[in-house]
Amino acid sequence: MSDTVPGVAQPHALPSYLDVHHLGPWGIFLQQVDRVTPYLGNLARWVETLKRPKRILVVDVPIQMDDGTVAHFEGYRVQHNTSRGPGKGGVRYHQDVTLSEVMALAAWMSIKNAAVNVPFGGAKGGIRVDPKRLSLPELERLTRRYTSEIGLIIGPTKDIPAPDVNTNERVMAWMMDTYSMNVGETVTGVVTGKPISLGGSLGRHEATGRGVFTVGAEAARRIGLDVAGARVAVQGFGNVGGIAARLFAEAGARVVAVQDHAGCLYREAGLDIPALLRHVKATGSVAGFAEAEPLARDAFWDTPCDILIPAALEQQITEANAGRIQARLIIEGANGPTTPAADDILTERGVLVVPDVIANAGGVTVSYFEWVQDFSSFFWSEQEINERLVAVMKGALDAVWQVADDKGVTLRTATFIVACERILRARDLRGLYP
Numbered sequence: 001m002s003d004t005v006p007g008v009a010q011p012h013a014l015p016s017y018l019d020v021h022h023l024g025p026w027g028i029f030l031q032q033v034d035r036v037t038p039y040l041g042n043l044a045r046w047v048e049t050l051k052r053p054k055r056i057l058v059v060d061v062p063i064q065m066d067d068g069t070v071a072h073f074e075g076y077r078v079q080h081n082t083s084r085g086p087g088k089g090g091v092r093y094h095q096d097v098t099l100s101e102v103m104a105l106a107a108w109m110s111i112k113n114a115a116v117n118v119p120f121g122g123a124k125g126g127i128r129v130d131p132k133r134l135s136l137p138e139l140e141r142l143t144r145r146y147t148s149e150i151g152l153i154i155g156p157t158k159d160i161p162a163p164d165v166n167t168n169e170r171v172m173a174w175m176m177d178t179y180s181m182n183v184g185e186t187v188t189g190v191v192t193g194k195p196i197s198l199g200g201s202l203g204r205h206e207a208t209g210r211g212v213f214t215v216g217a218e219a220a221r222r223i224g225l226d227v228a229g230a231r232v233a234v235q236g237f238g239n240v241g242g243i244a245a246r247l248f249a250e251a252g253a254r255v256v257a258v259q260d261h262a263g264c265l266y267r268e269a270g271l272d273i274p275a276l277l278r279h280v281k282a283t284g285s286v287a288g289f290a291e292a293e294p295l296a297r298d299a300f301w302d303t304p305c306d307i308l309i310p311a312a313l314e315q316q317i318t319e320a321n322a323g324r325i326q327a328r329l330i331i332e333g334a335n336g337p338t339t340p341a342a343d344d345i346l347t348e349r350g351v352l353v354v355p356d357v358i359a360n361a362g363g364v365t366v367s368y369f370e371w372v373q374d375f376s377s378f379f380w381s382e383q384e385i386n387e388r389l390v391a392v393m394k395g396a397l398d399a400v401w402q403v404a405d406d407k408g409v410t411l412r413t414a415t416f417i418v419a420c421e422r423i424l425r426a427r428d429l430r431g432l433y434p
């Protein structure tokens, strides 16, 4: 640290799980912050703020299983930064969820929310659980107990959860109901991504995929790649990947390869995406879809394609496969799919990466619209929402593209520059003492 503000930037040793050498998503976020710091000018004196989450809550979530036994699950809610507004970010249910992962996901929310200039800080939550092994009543009990445990720190003006991997509108309805019962009144604005009949927003279900498509098509146009006829490969075929694939197919692209947790498919002529979506709805996975050839999982990364959309989990594009990717354009639907070392390889090879913190911001943008609609109890048409979403996404991409050109940096560094400046300027203006 070169510059110091009394009481702020003292070089205390970081706890081990906050250390840049700690491998995992949080370590990756710290490396990304280090890459942007030289571009932050005077605001760099506040950068330590980004390296320490504001608030971390780890909760024990005990529930009664259907067989009468009691099981304990570990849950998290991390508020990374609240300088620009209440915490905002999804809740993930997955067997591999860790604190490092939730910290990074919360931090990427801070960057993303600032990049598209919605008035939120960054937060994220999760439970280490394989939800596929729970019955529906067990899942409901888990969600309700978790919501009560994190109820201490969430709220419509404090921190507003939303869906992420393995959570959906139904889970959000349970969260909204539990929080409301605990505070004694109906509070629709405590979560977004709710069912429409409970204060949800039209267009939220599709928003992240629509945002991926919007910035993807715009980036393709800017590099002279025609979406009509382009070959697209998609990893992850859930809310984000499935909808992005559908929109690209509707725009005339050929979705040639798809991978999810259980299967991997290839079809040179392009997969029938509506039929594949029906298959996934019926069976839970792309595996076993008859109108395609099965593909070995690792071969997915060698697929001849023009556009690659990672839309599953973190750290999928690494030093091991970045050199094999054939796409000219990568649009990050997932959070954190590319490691910094892989980023460097892709840049070197001239592959354009539209980073997660802009590419998948469509979801939280429409979550912001949902939150505003809940507060005003006045609801907008789907057309209005989609038009505003497209305007926000194109405007944000345009701004970071300009910074990337001006400074000769990648789109990821450019997005971090724009976002960190907004966050740290807010931090600076707010000052230190209560």
Ligand SMILES: NC(=O)C1=CN([C@@H]2O[C@H](COP(=O)(O)OP(=O)(O)OC[C@H]3O[C@@H](n4cnc5c(N)ncnc54)[C@H](O)[C@@H]3O)[C@@H](O)[C@H]2O)C=CC1
Residues within 6 Å of the ligand: 163, 164, 165, 166, 167, 208, 235, 236, 237, 238, 239, 240, 241, 259, 260, 261, 262, 311, 312, 313, 314, 333, 334, 335, 360, 361, 363, 364
């Ligand atoms: N749902 C949302 O609004 C947003 C989600 N995201 C991010 O997008 C990504 C996907 O989220 P959703 O689509 O919401 O989740 P989802 O639960 O709807 O779908 C996840 C998909 O990833 C696949 N998958 C899981 N593990 C995999 C593996 N090891 N290899 C290949 N595929 C695997 C699953 O089979 C499924 O198709 C995550 O990184 C999430 O954080 C980002 C912004 C908003």
Ligand SMILES: O=C(O)CCC(=O)C(=O)O
Residues within 6 Å of the ligand: 088, 089, 090, 091, 112, 160, 161, 162, 163, 164, 192, 193, 335, 360, 361, 363, 364, 365, 367
């Ligand atoms: O809609 C939201 O509030 C957040 C969605 C999310 O978790 C994300 O963008 O990664």
